[in-house]
Amino acid sequence: MRIKVINPNTTFSMTEKIAAAARTVAAPGTEILCTSPTMGPVSIEGHYDEAVSVIGLLEEIRAGEAEGVDGYVIACFGDPGLMAAREAARGPVIGIAEAAMHAASMIATGFSIVTTLARTKIIARHLVEVYGMQRFCRRIRASDLAVLDLEDPKSNARALIIRECRRAIEEDEAGAIVLGCAGMADLAGDISRTVGAPVVEGVTAAVKFVEALVGLGLSTSKLGDLAVPIVKPYRGALSALAPEARAPNVPPTQARVRS
Ligand code: 5HY
Numbered sequence: 001m002r003i004k005v006i007n008p009n010t011t012f013s014m015t016e017k018i019a020a021a022a023r024t025v026a027a028p029g030t031e032i033l034c035t036s037p038t039m040g041p042v043s044i045e046g047h048y049d050e051a052v053s054v055i056g057l058l059e060e061i062r063a064g065e066a067e068g069v070d071g072y073v074i075a076c077f078g079d080p081g082l083m084a085a086r087e088a089a090r091g092p093v094i095g096i097a098e099a100a101m102h103a104a105s106m107i108a109t110g111f112s113i114v115t116t117l118a119r120t121k122i123i124a125r126h127l128v129e130v131y132g133m134q135r136f137c138r139r140i141r142a143s144d145l146a147v148l149d150l151e152d153p154k155s156n157a158r159a160l161i162i163r164e165c166r167r168a169i170e171e172d173e174a175g176a177i178v179l180g181c182a183g184m185a186d187l188a189g190d191i192s193r194t195v196g197a198p199v200v201e202g203v204t205a206a207v208k209f210v211e212a213l214v215g216l217g218l219s220t221s222k223l224g225d226l227a228v229p230i231v232k233p234y235r236g237a238l239s240a241l242a243p244e245a246r247a248p249n250v251p252p253t254q255a256r257v258r259s
Pocket residue numbers: 009042043044045046075076077078115116117120147180181182183
């Protein structure tokens with residue numbers, strides 16, 4: 001199967017890091033395609049960045065549909081554009097926050113999220129509520145790192161993240177930690193060994209969830225609100241994103257069985 005992992009920000013070094021993490025857990029039969037948009041914010045650190053990043057994300061989803069990709073990961077902890085991507089895609093689309101929270105809820109009775117800037121905590125809080133994770137999420141902690149500090153080997157990112165992880169274990173009684181940024185994709189094992197607790201990282205968790213869903217023959221429902229977008233013209237610079245008439249909603253996995 002082919003899973004397209006999309007980093008919605010435009011920092012190539014982070015996309016490479018995400019790709020490497022995804023490939024460490026991909027099953028032998030899984031090909032990981034990893035991309036980021038050619039346009040948009042270099043990092044996503046708030047509502048405005050997120051909103052703008054969705055255009056490039058949806059362009060990547062549309063390209064994946066043309067290539068017959070089996071499933072997608074949205075590799076940004078705000079899960080930007082998740083429902084729009086599910087409208088546009090046939091295969092499963094999993095956000096890293098959703099994947100990480102569900103995985104953590106299956107291995108601990110409570111988890112804390114350690115993310116970057118304090119101003120982005122509300123985005124994670126909203127997702128905790130949307131995903132029904134209130135009973136599991138003990139607290140959302142900020143390491144006060146900018147996202148791109150995670151790309152700077154001279155930053156003290158690792159130490160700041162470990163500090164918050166330790167506080168989560170001691171003060172929040174968290175049984176597990178969720179890393180709240182795709183830019184932390186390379187840190188989970190190291191941090192878990194250092195703090196002595198399970199650390200769940202969303203890119204790798206999401207890849208395994210997509211593999212499981214595709215393996216079960218499950219694709220995104222095309223009933224109701226997740227049906228393909230209604231065909232209509234879009235004007236101006238966004239005209240290329242206009243929904244087109246599409247073949248019957250047969251997911252790529254089932255299409256291959258039929259051919
Ligand atoms: C992410 N921002 O995973 C989010 C996380 C955050 O550019 N990639 C980003 O810190 O908000």
